[in-house]
């Protein structure tokens with residue numbers, strides 16, 4: 001049984017100029033221990049579709065689906081209390097801006113200890129010991145000291161390591177990472193990606209990686225969903241996608257890889273794909 005299964009997911013927002021469909025009939029699934037990449041350029045509805053899974057969209061959003069199940073459990077129809085028990089424990093998410101995702105007013109240690117106390121029922125001392133252990137696991141140097149730092153005293157890469165520590169603290173079965181390296185220095189991006197992949201493997205988690213970067217897809221994913229303007233263009237295992245892309249938009253994404261640049265300008269997807277040409 002798939003860990004997460006989505007059929008015909010649609011999300012529309014009420015806007016001043018009428019309803020806006022950001023996600024339009026997406027189907028996909030993730031198996032336990034599998035890495036699914038969702039790829040597509042900005043605005044293609046990648047984040048919104050995963051925020052719908054998490055139940056984190058604002059009230060202006062209307063979410064419908066023929067099926068949206070986690071471990072066979074119906075996410076759309078379960079009670080709010082039941083969903084709260086899943087989200088943040090069995091399904092967790094990390095975001096693009098690690099510094100903004102942390103509360104600037106509290107030490108990073110306090111924030112992760114809260115997660116542990118709330119979700120695992122640990123006492124103060126046990127939560128602190130576990131937090132230090134998690135900081136070690138995600139490669140934060142001098143964890144026993146760093147635990148008392150405020151977010152602004154840490155680099156972006158270290159804050160993302162804290163966010164990852166918080167996201168794995170509850171032993172989730174599914175981790176959704178929304179552009180987890182985009183806001184970081186290029187040199188740090190690979191370290192964070194390697195860390196995520198190591199943890200995914202060590203804990204056997206399902207991982208959904210949202211990215212616009214085909215290079216990241218090639219290095220990480222088992223399977224790929226290509227999204228464009230809220231719709232799924234193509235879904236394939238990673239080798240098939242790179243060797244024999246079927247959809248013109250996927251071919252355009254691959255043609256726009258920076259290493260294919262020839263002149264003095266980087267290629268872009270729109271050099272290769274317009275909807276009329278699809």
Ligand SMILES: Nc1ncnc2c1ncn2[C@@H]1O[C@H](COP(=O)(O)OP(=O)(O)OP(=O)(O)O)[C@@H](O)[C@H]1O
Nearest residue numbers: 013020022040041042043044045046047048049058
């Ligand atoms: N709260 C909202 N109200 C109205 N429209 C929204 C809202 N949130 C997102 N959208 C719109 O939904 C569309 C999809 O946004 P989404 O953030 O999912 O794109 P994305 O593919 O993740 O791109 P990015 O990489 O830029 O985050 C965009 O056109 C966005 O403007």
